[in-house]
Amino acid sequence: MDSSTPCLSSLRRHTISIILAYLQEETPSSSSSRINQSSSSSEEPTSSSPAPIQPHNRDALSLLITTKRFAYAILPLFRVPKQVCKHYPYKLEDGSYIAIVEKYRFAVLPIQDPTTLLDRLNTKRLRQRIIWSKTEAYTRGNQNSINKVCYQYGRSTDELAFEEWEMMQIHHHHDVTPENAVKWRIWPAHLELLRFLDYQDVPTHDNNKMKHSNLSKLPFCLLPNKSKGNVNNTSGHIHALGNGVVLLASYPRSGNTLLRTLLERTTSVVTGSDTRPDRTLSKSLAMQYDLVGEGLVGNSCCTITSERSKQSSLYLQNLLQTAYDPSLTIVKTHFPERKGWKPVKSDRVVLLIRNPYDAIDSYWNLSCTNTHTRSLDEAVYKKYASKFDSLARHEIQIWCDFHNYWLDLCKKEGVSLLVVRYEDLVLDPEIELQRVVAFLKADGGDDDESLVGDFWKWRIRHAIGKSDKTESDDNVKGCSTSNLGSYQPRSSSGGMLSIGKTLRKSRYSESTLTYMHDFAKSVEENRHKTNAKFSLPKKKQQMRETLLQKFGYDIYSQNFPENFQQPPPVPSYQRKQSQSQGSVTINKTAEIRSKDDEFGRKMTHWRRGETDNDINPFPTVARR
Numbered sequence: 374m375d376s377s378t379p380c381l382s383s384l385r386r387h388t389i390s391i392i393l394a395y396l397q398e399e400t401p402s403s404s405s406s407r408i409n410q411s412s413s414s415s416e417e418p419t420s421s422s423p424a425p426i427q428p429h430n431r432d433a434l435s436l437l438i439t440t441k442r443f444a445y446a447i448l449p450l451f452r453v454p455k456q457v458c459k460h461y462p463y464k465l466e467d468g469s470y471i472a473i474v475e476k477y478r479f480a481v482l483p484i485q486d487p488t489t490l491l492d493r494l495n496t497k498r499l500r501q502r503i504i505w506s507k508t509e510a511y512t513r514g515n516q517n518s519i520n521k522v523c524y525q526y527g528r529s530t531d532e533l534a535f536e537e538w539e540m541m542q543i544h545h546h547h548d549v550t551p552e553n554a555v556k557w558r559i560w561p562a563h564l565e566l567l568r569f570l571d572y573q574d575v576p577t578h579d580n581n582k583m584k585h586s587n588l589s590k591l592p593f594c595l596l597p598n599k600s601k602g603n604v605n606n607t608s609g610h611i612h613a614l615g616n617g618v619v620l621l622a623s624y625p626r627s628g629n630t631l632l633r634t635l636l637e638r639t640t641s642v643v644t645g646s647d648t649r650p651d652r653t654l655s656k657s658l659a660m661q662y663d664l665v666g667e668g669l670v671g672n673s674c675c676t677i678t679s680e681r682s683k684q685s686s687l688y689l690q691n692l693l694q695t696a697y698d699p700s701l702t703i704v705k706t707h708f709p710e711r712k713g714w715k716p717v718k719s720d721r722v723v724l725l726i727r728n729p730y731d732a733i734d735s736y737w738n739l740s741c742t743n744t745h746t747r748s749l750d751e752a753v754y755k756k757y758a759s760k761f762d763s764l765a766r767h768e769i770q771i772w773c774d775f776h777n778y779w780l781d782l783c784k785k786e787g788v789s790l791l792v793v794r795y796e797d798l799v800l801d802p803e804i805e806l807q808r809v810v811a812f813l814k815a816d817g818g819d820d821d822e823s824l825v826g827d828f829w830k831w832r833i834r835h836a837i838g839k840s841d842k843t844e845s846d847d848n849v850k851g852c853s854t855s856n857l858g859s860y861q862p863r864s865s866s867g868g869m870l871s872i873g874k875t876l877r878k879s880r881y882s883e884s885t886l887t888y889m890h891d892f893a894k895s896v897e898e899n900r901h902k903t904n905a906k907f908s909l910p911k912k913k914q915q916m917r918e919t920l921l922q923k924f925g926y927d928i929y930s931q932n933f934p935e936n937f938q939q940p941p942p943v944p945s946y947q948r949k950q951s952q953s954q955g956s957v958t959i960n961k962t963a964e965i966r967s968k969d970d971e972f973g974r975k976m977t978h979w980r981r982g983e984t985d986n987d988i989n990p991f992p993t994v995a996r997r
Contacts, residue, residue, distance in 0.1 A: 385486040389447060393479040396432040433479045451477045484650045488569075488699065490665035491643060495530035495566045499523065502564050534566035538641050542828065562638040562836045567665075569643055569699035618671050619813060620719045620959065621705045624775045626735035627727035628795035629705050630745070633664060635798075635806060636703060638836035639829070645669035645701040647713025647960060653743060662745070670717045671701040702813065708959040710775050710966065711973065720788055720956040723809060724779050727795035728926045728933065729772045729889065733765050734875040740976040741991050750992040754880070762885055764972050769889045771972075773896045773920055774965045783946065787955035790946040794924060796872050796937050806833045873934025886928060893919040 384392075437443040453459075459475040502523040524533055541559070621644070623629045633644045643666040648655045650668025658664040704717055738749050754761060783790040791812045798805045807825045810833065814825070825833075875881065881889075897919045921927040925941035966973045984990050 385489055386447065386450070387482050387484070387486050387489065390450075390480070390482040393433045393436065393451070394481050396436065397479040434477065448477065450482070451479050453478050484656060484659075484668070487643070487650075487659075487665050487667075487669055490659055491567060491569070492530050494663055494665055495534060498564050498566060499530070499533075502560060505561070505564060530566065531568065534568035534641070537566055538568065559835070562838070565638070565641055567637060567641055567643050570701065617721070618701065618717060618719045619703050619721045619723060620717065620957075621703050621723050621725065622779055623705075623707065623725035624710060624727070624732055624772055625707055626732045626739060627725050628798060629707075629725055630658065630662075630664065631795075632723075632725055632793070632798060632809070633703065633705060635802065635836055636809065637664075639806060639810065639832045640702070642702060643669075643699070644703040644705065645671060646705040647708070647715055647717055648705075649714040654739075654745065657745065666701060668714070669698055669701055670704050670713070670715045671698065706959055709778055709962065709964050710771060712964055713960040716958055716960045718956055718958045720954055721791075721812070722779060722783055722788055722957070723791045723793060723812065724776070725793050725795060725798075726776060726924055728873060728924075729769055729921075730873060730875045730881065730886075730926075732772065733768045734880050736768065737761055737764055740972075741980055742993060743977075743980065743987070747993040750994050753991050761880075762882065765881060765885050766888055766892075767970075767972050769892055770896075771965060773893055776920055777896070777900070778965065780946065782957055786957050788957050789954070792924075792943055792946060794940075794943060796925075796934075797940055797943070799871055800868065800937065800940065802837050803833055803839070806836070869934070869937065872937050876928070876934065890919070890921060890927065890929060893921045896920070 437448045453475055461473045461475065462470045463473050464470050506523060525536065528536070544559075621629060621632065636642075637644055644664070645666040646655070646658075646664070646668060647670050648667060650656070650659065655667040659667040703723075704719070706713055706717065738747070739745065741749055741753065779790070782788070789812075791808065793805055793809060807830065810829050811825045814829075897917055901917065919927070921933075922930060923944055925931055925936055926933050931941070969975075971979070980991075981987055
């Protein structure tokens with residue numbers, strides 16, 4: 374076993390699951406022996422006769438329990454819930470029977486490993502570079518572009534991604550010009566390679582030393598050295614982001630995917646998500662729209678300091694799990710609107726807010742089509758007008774509760790909070806990305822834009838297609854965010870036309886809009902009545918602002934969406950200097966939705982019931 378352990382440790386989880394599923398299969402010899410045994414028996418088989426089986430998946434289990442890494446990081450993936458466990462009788466040599474409980478069921482995992490998905494994505498982008506270079510050569514008449522190297526040969530995609538990021542910093546820091554950088558070129562943002570924070574190396578027998586099998590053969594390599602306790606240490610970069618995980622929280626359909634994509638193009642680092650990776654929408658983002666970090670939350674849940682806690686099996690399981698889950702800086706979450714599949718601990722939160730009218734309408738389209746990009750036909754709105762109206766009146770409650778939860782929690786726990794409006798991101802992505810990058814760079818959570826140096830300003834402009842160092846940025850159609858996300862939005866209109874578009878289409882009745890504003894007002898009044906520290910003198914009670922007014926979304930008093938011709942200021946929620954840095958842990962407490970919420974996950978059952986289990990889906994229209 375000693376000679377095979379290094380080889381097995383280098384395999385990805387999906388590959389290991391294929392091996393385990395194969396080992397669980399019944400062998401021809403065992404099946405033939407059972408046939409002979411049943412044919413020699415004088416009794417005829419009945420439906421109540423025990424089915425002959427192999428006892429307890431011996432081969433597959435013996436493979437996993439030989440090392441702690443497999444036992445704690447791989448075996449739990451195949452555990453069968455108690456309520457569906459099967460009991461099998463097994464006949465011993467003395468004729469007696471024993472009951473075997475199916476605690477584990479080995480099957481091929483339905484999803485690929487994120488490292489495999491990243492390798493595929495980077496390989497696809499390398500191929501796209503070749504095609505793009507040839508297209509540029511013929512369209513611009515620059516035949517020299519064909520002869521230029523699209524990537525360094527003899528490297529893996531992991532090595533290429535890290536080396537290119539290092540060279541970008543070196544070239545920018547030393548102001549290397551195209552004339553003296555013959556073998557180096559700046560690629561458009563959508564063709565740049567992505568990477569995880571720490572290089573996924575192969576463990577050896579010596580747990581204290583990690584080495585790469587093929588690095589000694591390379592003449593030039595800038596792969597990072599792992600530093601204990603600091604996964605972000607990459608050769609002492611002056612352009613590194615802050616430590617720890619930053620939560621990117623938002624109500625569904627508020628532009629989370631757009632901001633994640635822009636941040637990945639800016640930092641060249643994969644972003645994560647606390648959503649289960651085997652869900653349809655998660656697999657769609659990972660497989661079709663290049664967000665390969667779906668389901669990854671990094672190792673933030675393994676931060677345990679007490680020695681007694683470090684001896685627990687849960688801590689050991691989480692620690693060994695990080696051998697397969699790469700480190701991340703940004704993790705998307707919709708908690709507490711819905712729970713993620715793993716707990717995440719963080720001391721900084723970016724709260725992305727979108728006006729409820731567009732967000733709720735987009736949530737309705739998502740629930741009815743089970744896609745991120747398809748839009749419902751007008752006939753569906755007319756047929757299910759009462760359903761949509763009920764959903765809108767219910768979701769404004771969830772929208773208010775969601776944002777109040779984060780505003781109150783961060784203030785209570787002393788967690789740094791940065792509020793980003795989707796509308797500002799659409800109108801001026803450069804300024805908003807500078808705010809976010811400054812927030813990420815500061816461990817204390819300060820969003821001082823002075824922290825954004827020339828390098829990051831260039832990276833932001835490069836991500837939105839305004840860089841002056843790229844050989845050609847014509848492939849990026851201006852700086853409209855409708856062309857910068859991982860997928861094309863439902864509406865091709867950008868700028869002001871994409872803000873409040875549901876109001877222009879008259880999706881909501883006047884009574885529904887009045888209800889939304891009245892409910893937001895009642896929420897604010899109830900919060901002040903139930904919490905004494907928020908109570909105000911009677912003279913100042915009329916100065917209270919609802920959530921709609923705080924963020925500039927009030928139709929009647931602020932004339933939304935026309936008021937975003939000159940966007941109103943964003944409220945600041947910075948942690949007080951005298952307050953110690955706190956932290957929050959998500960996905961441990963209850964959701965704000967009730968279990969019987971018909972507009973939550975039960976929308977899936979309603980959709981399937983109306984579409985014959987998605988055989989006859991709702992009619993959709995082409996992107997407008």
